[in-house]
Amino acid sequence: MIKTINQGLTGKIKVPGDKSISHRSIMLGALADGDTYITNFLDSEDCMRTVEAFKALGSDIKVAGSIVEIKGKGVKELKKPSGPLNMGNSGTTARLLSGILSGLPFNATIIGDDSLSNRPMDRIIEPLNQMGATIESKNNRLPMTIHGDQLHPIEYKLPIDSAQVKSAVLLAGLLTSGHTTVIENNETRDHTERMLPLFGGKVNRENKRISIKGNQHLHGAKIKIPGDISSASFWIAGAVITPGSDITISDVGLNPTRIGFINVLKRMNANISMKVTRYEGDEPIGNIHVQYSQLQSTTIEEQEVASFIDEVPLLALVATQINGSVKIEHIEELKYKESNRIQTTVQALNALNVNAKEIENGILIEGQSKLIGNEIQTYGDHRIAMMACVASFISEGDIILDDTDCINISYPNFLDELHRINNNL
Numbered sequence: 001m002i003k004t005i006n007q008g009l010t011g012k013i014k015v016p017g018d019k020s021i022s023h024r025s026i027m028l029g030a031l032a033d034g035d036t037y038i039t040n041f042l043d044s045e046d047c048m049r050t051v052e053a054f055k056a057l058g059s060d061i062k063v064a065g066s067i068v069e070i071k072g073k074g075v076k077e078l079k080k081p082s083g084p085l086n087m088g089n090s091g092t093t094a095r096l097l098s099g100i101l102s103g104l105p106f107n108a109t110i111i112g113d114d115s116l117s118n119r120p121m122d123r124i125i126e127p128l129n130q131m132g133a134t135i136e137s138k139n140n141r142l143p144m145t146i147h148g149d150q151l152h153p154i155e156y157k158l159p160i161d162s163a164q165v166k167s168a169v170l171l172a173g174l175l176t177s178g179h180t181t182v183i184e185n186n187e188t189r190d191h192t193e194r195m196l197p198l199f200g201g202k203v204n205r206e207n208k209r210i211s212i213k214g215n216q217h218l219h220g221a222k223i224k225i226p227g228d229i230s231s232a233s234f235w236i237a238g239a240v241i242t243p244g245s246d247i248t249i250s251d252v253g254l255n256p257t258r259i260g261f262i263n264v265l266k267r268m269n270a271n272i273s274m275k276v277t278r279y280e281g282d283e284p285i286g287n288i289h290v291q292y293s294q295l296q297s298t299t300i301e302e303q304e305v306a307s308f309i310d311e312v313p314l315l316a317l318v319a320t321q322i323n324g325s326v327k328i329e330h331i332e333e334l335k336y337k338e339s340n341r342i343q344t345t346v347q348a349l350n351a352l353n354v355n356a357k358e359i360e361n362g363i364l365i366e367g368q369s370k371l372i373g374n375e376i377q378t379y380g381d382h383r384i385a386m387m388a389c390v391a392s393f394i395s396e397g398d399i400i401l402d403d404t405d406c407i408n409i410s411y412p413n414f415l416d417e418l419h420r421i422n423n424n425l
C-alpha cells in the first residue's frame with residue numbers, strides 16, 4: 001500500500017545509473033579486448049540479465065553493487081552457452097544481444113518471462129536475416145534460436161523509431177567485414193553511438209544516417225554511468241503536480257535524445273530548468289531544478305515521441321492536473337512494452353477517478369482531475385507501478401498496488417526514496 005502523501009517534494013535527489021547505458025557498457029566491455037571498469041552501474045534486474053547472459057557466454061565480469069569490472073578477451077573468445085540465455089523482462093537485453101549473437105559462430109537460444117515472450121522480435125529478426133543470420137522463433141516471439149554466421153553489412157532504413165533495433169543492427173555490423181548503415185526516420189536514443197568511441201570504435205553520423213565499420217578492434221574503457229533521466233522523471237512529475245514542491249536532481253544524464261519529457265513539460269509552462277555541468281565520455285550530465293507548476297495543454301509531435309517514450313505514463317499522470325485536456329498521440333510503440341502501456345496507463349488513471357481514454361494510437365486525458373486512491377493493477381510493469389506511486393502525492397486516499405517487486409527491474413531503491421521523501425528525511 002502506498003500512503004497518500006499530499007505534501008510537496010523538497011530537497012536534493014540523486015537517481016541510480018542509466019539503464020540503457022548500463023546495458024551497453026556490459027556489452028561493449030564484453031566485446032572489447034582488455035579491462036573495462038564501470039562505476040554507477042545500475043544494479044537492477046534488467047541490467048543483471050545482461051551481465052548473466054555475457055557470463056554464460058564466457059565473459060569474466062564481476063559486479064560489486066554499482067561497480068563492475070570486465071576482463072575483456074575480445075569477441076573471438078565468446079563461447080556457446082551451455083543452456084538457454086534468460087532475458088527475464090528485459091527487451092533491451094534480448095534485442096541488442098540478438099544482434100551480437102547473430103555474428104558469433106554458434107547457436108544460442110534466448111528465452112524470457114511471460115511479458116517479454118509476448119513482445120515482437122520481427123523488428124530485429126528481419127534486418128538480422130538480411131545480414132545473414134538464421135533465426136528460429138515462435139511466431140516472431142521468444143523463445144528464439146539464433147544460428148550465428150559470418151554476417152554481411154547492410155544499409156537499413158528503420159521502419160519504426162527504435163533505439164533497440166538501431167543498436168542491434170549496429171552491434172551486428174561490428175561483426176561484419178564492411179560498412180553497415182542504419183537510417184532513422186526520427187532520432188532515437190544514441191547511447192550506443194556515443195559509447196563506441198570510448199572503446200576505440202569509430203561510428204560515422206550524418207543527420208540520421210549512422211554507419212559503422214566491421215571488424216574494428218575495441219579496447220577496454222573506463223565508464224561512469226550518468227543518473228537515469230527516466231528514473232528522475234518520476235520525481236520531476238511528482239514535483240510538477242504537487243503544490244509546495246521544489247527539488248533539484250543532480251548528476252543526471254541530459255542526452256538530448258532523452259530529455260523529451262522535460263521539453264514537453266516546459267511547453268506546458270512547467271517551472272523546470274536544467275544545466276549541463278560536465279561530460280562523461282560523450283554523455284552530457286547535469287542538474288534539473290523543478291518546482292510545482294500551473295500547467296497548460298500542449299500538442300505532442302510525432303518526431304519527439306521517441307525522446308520520452310518511457311515517460312508516457314508519467315506524462316499522462318501530469319496531464320490529469322492541467323488546465324484543459326491533452327492528446328498524447330503517435331504512441332503505438334507503447335503497445336509493445338512490458339505491458340500494453342496505452343491500456344494499462346488508461347486503466348490505472350481511470351481507477352484513480354481520472355477521465356482518460358484510449359484513442360487511435362494514443363491517450364486522451366482530461367485535466368483538473370481529483371485523484372482518489374484505489375487498487376491499481378500494474379501488470380508487472382515497473383513504469384506503471386512507479387507512476388501509480390507518484391500519483392499518491394496528490395490522491396485523496398491510499399493507493400494499493402498488486403505488485404511492487406516489478407520496480408526492481410529499473411529502480412531498485414525507488415520505494416526507499418519514496419519513503420525518505422514522504423518522511424522529509
Ligand SMILES: O=C(O)C1=C[C@@H](OP(=O)(O)O)[C@@H](O)[C@H](O)C1
Pocket residue numbers: 019020021092161162163164165167189309310333
Ligand atoms: O535502447 C534502449 O535502451 C531502449 C529503447 C527503447 O525501446 P525501443 O527501442 O523499443 O523504443 C526504450 O523503451 C527502452 O526502455 C530502452
Ligand SMILES: C=C(OP(=O)(O)O)C(=O)O
Pocket residue numbers: 046089090091092093310337338383410
Ligand atoms: C521498455 C522498457 O525496457 P525494455 O524494452 O528494455 O524491456 C522500459 O524500461 O520501459
